[in-house]
Amino acid sequence: MNIYRDIGKVLLKLDDNYYEKGIKKISVSLNGIRSEKIPHMSRRVIIPQLIRSKECDKFIQQFIENLREEINNFINEDYIKAIIENPSENKKIEKISETNKQLLYLYLASLHDGKYENILQLLLENILQENLCEINQNTNIPVVERELFELENKCKLYEEKIEELKIISRQRKDKINELEMKANIIIDENEKIKQENSKLMLEIQNLKTKIENINNTQCTLENQKSNEEVCEQKEKNSNVVIICNDKELIKNQNIIQMTQMEFLLKNEKERKAFEQICVYKKGIHISKLRKIMQLAGEKAIFFESAQELLSFINAMEDKNENRSN
Secondary structure, three states, X not given: OOHHHHXXXXXXXXXXXXXXXXXXXXXXXXXXXXXXXXXXXXXXXXXXXXXXXXXXXXXXXXXXXHOHHHHHHHHOOHHHHHHHHOOOOHHHHHHOOHHHHHHHHXXXXXXXXXXXXXXXXXXXXXXXXXXXXXXXXXXXXXHHHHXXXXXXHHXXXXXXXXXXXXXXXXXXXXXXXXXHHHHHHHHHHHHHHHHHHHHHHHXXXXXXXXXXXXXXXXXXXXXXXXXXXHHHHHHHHOOEEEEOOOOOOOOOOOOEEEOHHHHHHOOHHHHHOOOEEEEEOOOOOHXXXXXXXXXXXXXXXXXXXXXXXXXXXXHHHHHHHHHHO
């Protein structure tokens, strides 16, 4: 037996005076419905929702507590006491009026005592049966009018159901609107994050390019500086230069070796710094030899073979050593 569902059925049949007093001071609330609105809503709309809600127990306790005075006065009567003390004496419930049966059911159901299960079932059947009997009591109503009466009752039930569905629909619509607002906020935030990410990625790429350019420039400067230092060191070590197509013609740290083009690209001051200019003619065009002769002047000595050049260099170094001694 679903006790909460059955309590809901009794509340739907409860005398109007008792229902209005019981529902008047209720502090529970439903999703989308404030507690102060509950007493003014149709019981056929609000009771099913309250019975199905998580606050069902709290609602039933508050409702019965609001009727505590009427219930206490009722259960103190001797024949009611006899039924409560000995539930097996259920035949006596026939003496109870319909309204008092409703109160007795609510009271016994609130006790949550298994010994009252049978009498609760009997009370429920009586309450629901008496309600059906009220509809069928007037047998003098013509068939058409009786059918009309039944249809009106159905219409009333449908209207109440429609009202209930409207409330549920509004609640769901409000929830959907709330979720849509949250979704739009999240979408806007994601879009801002995407834009910020794109901006940061572009800045990172620009920084990487700048770093790469700086590194390349630094590397170039370092290589250029190193080459200049080597050349300066060589020029400091010796004022003798050999011009040939093969820069590795003679392995001598004290001799500067360069190609014909490197010599021709030197400025006048740099060329005058050389005391001796040896030219290995092999592979050098006659026009370039003439140009070298023109620029080098009396300092230029031309050699036909590498052996001849090497002998001249060795002799020159021996002479320099003897001069130093």
